[in-house]
Structures are given as structure tokens and as C-alpha cells.
Amino acid sequence: MEDILSQAKKVAEQAEVFQVSSKVTPVYFEANRLKQIQDKESTRTALRLIKGGKVGFAQASGSVEPKTLVEMALETCQFGMPAKFDFPNPRVYPKIDTFDLQIDALTIDDMVELGEQLIANIRQHTSDILCEASISRGIASVHIINSEGGEAGYNKSIFSLSFEGVLIKDEDMLFVGDSHSSCHPVLDFRPVAEEVIKQLELARRNVSISTKQLPVIFTPHGVASSLIAPLVSALNGKLVFDGASPMKDKLGKQVFDKNFSLWDDSTLPYQVASYPCDDEGVPSQRTPLIDNGAVSHFFYDLQTAALANTKSTGNGSRHGGLPAPSPSSLVMVKGDTSFRDMVIDIKEGLVVEFLIGAEQGNILNGDFSGNVLLGYKIENGEITGRVKDTMVAGNVYQILKRLEAIGDESRWVEGFLLTPCLYCSSLSVASKAG
């Protein structure tokens, strides 16, 4: 890395080298039994240059000659965007726990045993279910150095357990699933098993639902698969700057329900989306995005923040290219209503557990529309079964403007979202008749 930086400094005004190395060992179960063990080692090195006030970029997976990388980046410099920022000089970083030494003690046998226990537990409940599971342990090291003397880095351990099951009766398929991830190796299969068994219980029989406006409860998985994509895009500093976000002129304004608050938090200990510095070497922080219904911050990387005349929120993230604003962990603030009380309140309604296709609509406008892959019908204050061949459609701004209630319990889903259940009074539900 130092070699690349010193060669780059000779030809450019500023330079930054980013390197991430990882070693991941996933164990896969298919059709209820162990199928494959993998071992993945990789190293990626990225060089960002500022020359003539413009940004150049090159990246190599695997080994690369420093000279080659510098030449590749230089070639792109002449066409690059004008740099509005400087690479960070030496900073003080918060101490964020992202590495648990116990990950090294976790053996393949441990992981295999965990998968077997999980599958056995769920099949004990429903013997006909066909299970897929993966258990993975990994270590990643991130290191950043730049020409302004900035240097940052950290190690992260990542453990994950995920489960998907399918139950087929005639031509009816029921999909259930859950996952858990942490920087700690978690050898307890029960939280995932309990969630899956809960889904199986609620979906025991199929029932039909009306095509009309109905009250809807989104479970934590339901929130993740329906509402988060449009919300995240609207709060992205880049889309705001471009004017492509409906939130562009809403900073400080009351747009959402007064009980609705959302944080971006990269500082939570042992969460897989946490870090002491982002991918540009900016210290991590907790950022209130929506504070009691008012839009309070957008999230930024260095370049976008400079364009928007504000500061980076430590959300510069690389997904194969230059850093761009991206959320870390999202935390929705809990409310005071239990799931049970929400259900009791509803005469006819729907619980959305998994929605598919919701991210395929015009998410910029906050619209979402999807097929209810797993959802339950509520009749007279009780869940009566699973609904199928049903679509819901709505707009996140309308839904979140007035929430009937917010759940009093939160759950991590997809590794990056901590959310309670959300209860909204009316949403368009369309179901296939008969």
C-alpha cells in the first residue's frame, strides 16, 4: 500500500489507497443436509487520485503492480469529476468493537453442528419442510492511507446464520425464513428457529382476503422488505442534492408521524454494519435521520457533502467503485404498543411478513407495490391464516405520515435494520378472487 501511495504522490496532488482483505468460510445445507463447505480469500486494492483538481479511480482484485494501478487511475483522471474535498488528515477515531477473538475458535464442526441443530429443531415442528441453511464465519481487514497523512483501519469478525424453508402441499408453496448476524459467533440457533416456527404456526391454513383498503401491520421483516428501500433512497444526501428525493426541501420539517424516529448508527458494538471509520477514513457517528417525525439529517460521503455544502456523516461506502453515501445500521425507535394489541384492534386486516418486488416500483417517489410472499389475515382481532396471491401497494410518505401504532419490541433483520412492527390504518390490498 505504501508503495502505491508513494508512486501516486509523485504524479498527483493527492492520493488515497484503500485495501480490504477478507477470509470467509461459509457452510451450506441443502435439502436438510450438509452440502458444501467454502473458503474464500480475497484482497481488493483501490486507488483514488486527485490531479488537476479531478478525481481518478482504479481498483484491482488480487495482486497488482503499483505502477499499473497508478497508470490506470491516471488515465481516468482527465475525465474525472472535479474534486470538491480533500482526503482526511489524521483524525481521532472512536473505539468501536467490531472484532471478537472468539471467531477464531469457531470450528467448521461447530458450524455444521449448529446447522444440524437448527434444521432438526424446525423439522421437529414441521417434518415435511425442506430446509436450506448457511452458517458463515469471516474476518475482514480494512486499511486506508492517504497523502494528507490520514491513516485508518480496523478488523471485523462476521458471523451469520440464515435459514430458508419451503413447505409444499399440492401446488401450494409456503416460504419461511430468518437470519441472524453479529460480530460475535452466536452458537444459539433458537432465536432463528423460534421466528421460523412462529411463521409456520401463523401460516397453517390459507384464507382469502378482500380487495380493498385495509389496515396493515408490517412485522420487522415486513418493514425491511416494503418500506426501507424508498426511505433510504430519499434520505441519501446524493439524491437530495440531485433533487431526485421528495425530501429535498424538507429538512427540519415535520413530514412523518411525531412518534417516528430513525437513526443511522455505525457505532453500535458488535453489529456487522458498524465501523470506527467509513471507507474514506471519516470517523463513524450516530446520525438522527428522522427525529420525532421531522427530517433532521441526510447521510453523506465526502464529495457529496462538499457539493451540498455540509459535512460527511461518515457514510462513504464502497460497493465495487468510488465511495458513495450508504447507510450503516438503521435503527427505528420503538413505540409502546404490543403486536398483540395491534392485532386485537383490527376487524379485517393484513400482517405483512415478506413482500417481494417492492423495490421494483418508483421508489424515488416513495411508491411501493409487491406480492405478499408471506402474510397473515386478521379477522376480528385474531390471526386466522395465510393470505396468498395478494398484492399491497402504497406510498411510504403517506403510510409514515400517520402511524396507528409503533411496536414495543424491536428486532434486527437483514443484519442492518433494528425495527419494531409498524401498524398503519389503511393500505391498498388487491387479491385474486377465488
Add this chain to the structure above:
Amino acid sequence: LLSAAITGYNTWTLEGEKMQDKIADSLKGRDADYIEIRLEESKATRIVYRGNRLEEIGRTSSLGGNVRALVKGGWGFASFNEANKLRDKVELAINQARLVGKETSKFSQSKPLTDVVAAEVEKNPITVPLASKKKLFDEYNDIILSTPKIQTSSIGYSDSQRKVTFANSEGTYIEQTKVDVSLRLAAIASEDGQVQQVGLSLGSQGDFSTAEGLQEQVKQMAQRAVELLSAPQAKGGEYIVVLDPVLAGVFVHEAFGHLSEADHVYENKRLQEIMVLGRKFGDKHLNIVDGATVPGLRGSYKYDDEGVPASKTYLIREGILESRLHSRETAAIMGEKPTGNARAINYLFPPIVRMTNTYIESGTLSFEDIIGDIKEGIYAKDWYGGTTSLEMFTFSAAEAYMIRNGKIAELLRPVVLSGNVFVTLGNIDAIGNDLQMNQGGGCGKREQSPLPVSNGSPHIRIRRCLVGGS
């Protein structure tokens, strides 16, 4: 505890006899039912615009490989960047496979072969200077941004050249080089807190000229985004829908293509009963094909990532399920013929069963025949995306119109459509005579996305299709 500062620059390349010897040497004297090695060298260029900013222009290179081993039905897989550890990685993969394998390996026969396949390129994007690419995209961007009420734009372009060297313990040695081009443009219109967008996705295997000459299409795209601002939303419910060739291609990919991938079926007895060959899925007019041997498309190739020659497979012929897509393992376990559909997005992943070029064959009807007798329905065009759970699927149109009394009527906001595979294919009651292939976008499965594929169809009509809406 920082260990990322690795400074070993012992670069290696895939050129020449030396690597072939090294591979052969690392496979020698091993105790496994099957071993394969895949080494990959790729170069890519990426250009991204947002609004009037050229936001990213970058080059990437990648060098890596993997070993996959099969022992008693269990698989081990190891991927790496350092080829000098090849022998160790072969051993690691075998040891992992041993931990897993407790049965008998089933793996279909494939004749050992040696071949070198050069990239088929018309206008190689690698030879087009960055300055020319930028000039072209600047022009498109100006067209979008000069349209009144357009708030911003986005353009994402990438090209890549990928050389894959494949060798296995049966003696097969194949080198294949492919060049891929993809372009996505979007126009974003905004007014009174409303935001609407329309996109255009294109792609090709090795021909930059696909990305050229789009000025008129780009202009229409921007105007359409503006028109959407004042368009109403469809009312949710069941409709007769007519899909244009692009969206019908996405439909066939999601509604049936994924369910044809044998890895969903091969260990699932119940699904095998449902997906039994010979089962009727649609009317006689319905023919669905997948084939990497269809020349010149983005999903075309000569050999798949298990070294099996590509084929053209009738998934549905005259409404009847005829065959499915296989890897060597799924074919052997199901006692069917391998089809050469095992593909890996890159060296970080093992090959899994994937589609290539998937389409509904042309029928006989004209567009007028198809919409002529519809009293009220929806004409859905172009696409945002699609997804499936195998049984239920959704696919979204980028453009939609009401059909009233046999005529295209008012523009609607984009709609998301949904169906159930066991019902919806049988509800196709008209197939046009105007097959077109769509080469934009890419397919995602498990963690592997986006894989270059194409899909297509003529215009089709579906009775009782569920549409999400207000």
C-alpha cells in the same frame, strides 16, 4: 492488529503453457471424485453520471481463481487471489469435500476436451477511447437534461473483458474470453413533490455500437418521465393485460425460467411431482426456450463453467413441460441430460444452474389482433425488474396504458404485476408474431448478481393478471 497491509506483488498471469502445466500438476495424484480449477483475469471500465456530473470514471482489474472438489456427494470450494497457492487450495477443497461427503457422488458424464474460444467482438468497447465514450454519454445526458421539467438524470455504463481458464480432473482444458457491454440510462422528472423516472437498459456481448445512436430513444424516454408526472395510478385488481416484448421477456424469465432451473427441483420430491415432464402448463401456442447456443446474444457461450457444451433447450413445447436447465450434478441426480447451464458470475463463486437467453417463441397474431377485442385492460411496456419465489412472481413495467374498447388509452403510472406460475402461464391466451430480445440488465440468484442474460418474447396477452395499485 492490522493485517491488511499486504505487500506481495508476485503477479501471475494466465498466459502460456506454464499455467496449463501448473494446473495439470496441481490436479495430479488427488483422491477425489471430481476436481475443477477455474482461473480468471478480467478488466473493466465503469462510467457513471448523475445529473450534469460525470460522477465516476474508473478502471478495475481482477485476477483470481477457485478450486471445486467433489467427494462422496459433498462439495468443497476454495477461492483465492494468489495462484502460487494453487496446490494448497486443491488440497483444502478436497479436505472440505471429505467433511461433507457421506454418500455416492452423482455427476453426469462429459467428454474431455481441449479448446480455446476467442471473444466474438463487433466493435470492441476496449478499443473505443474513453474520450469517445464520454462524448457519446455527454450527448445523451444533454438530451435528457434539456427536456423541460426533468430534474436530473443517471447514466451507468460498464464494459468488461473476462478470460476464464477452466480445467478439470477428467482432462478438459478450456480457455474462453468474453466481452460484455451494458448501459442503463434514466430520466428523472419532478414537480410539486412528485418524482417520476423512466429508464432504458441495453447490453451486448462485445459490441459497443449497441450503445450508439440512441438519441431518439433517449429523447422519448425523457419526455415519458415528464408525462408520468400527470398520469394517474392504476386501480389495484385483476385485469386482462397485454405485455410488450421487453416486459414479456422479463415475465418469462421470472414466471417460468427460474422454476426450470433444476437445482430448485433436484432434491425436492414434492416439486418433482409438480414439475413432472409432460405436465401441461399452457395452451398449444406456448413455446418457451432457453439456449446459450442462440448466437450473438448476451447470454450466449460455447461452454458453461463446468466445461459442458452449451445447448438450446425447449422448456415448454406446445404448452407441455419438456425439459429443464441442468448442471452436471442436477442432471445426474434427476437422470436427465446435462444442458450446459452451470454458470458462475466470477471466480468467487461456484457455478450454479442459470438461464442464458430465455424467450417465448413467436406466434401468429398481430398487435391489433391481440388488443382488438379488449374492452378494458392494461398495456404494460418495458421494465424496472422482476423477482420470483418460484410459485409467485412479480414483474414491473416502466410504462403502462389503459386499453379501452380495443384501443390504447390514457398513460398510467408504472405498474407492478404479479402472478402464480401454476395459473398465469395457462392464462396466456394470445401470442404475437413479433419476437424481440432484450439484452439489458442482468439476472441475480443467491448471491450471484448481475449475470449477463437476455430474454425476449413477442407481445402476449394474459387474462386475469393481478396488478398492484391504489
